[in-house]
Amino acid sequence: MPKMKTKRAVAKRFKKTATGKVKRAKVGRRHLLGHKSRSRKRSLRKPAIVPPSFEKQIRNVMD
Numbered sequence: 001m002p003k004m005k006t007k008r009a010v011a012k013r014f015k016k017t018a019t020g021k022v023k024r025a026k027v028g029r030r031h032l033l034g035h036k037s038r039s040r041k042r043s044l045r046k047p048a049i050v051p052p053s054f055e056k057q058i059r060n061v062m063d
Contacts, residue, residue, distance in 0.1 A: 007061040014050065014058055022050040022058050 014022050028036075029044040050058055 004063070006063070010058060010061045014062065015047075016062070017049075022055050022062075023047040024050055 014024050017023055024047065026044045026046070026048050029041065033041060
């Protein structure tokens, strides 16, 4: 049986951490930034961890 191909869209959006969790970028940082506060924009820079309920689905298409 051939190897499963990685879904490229998922590989671009998600990364694995050293501990095996899946991290993602936060939404809301592309446009319409003028009315958002500095602190809000600053917190959107940091990556977020994918919840465990959704993590299994992401891992299946990443590997």
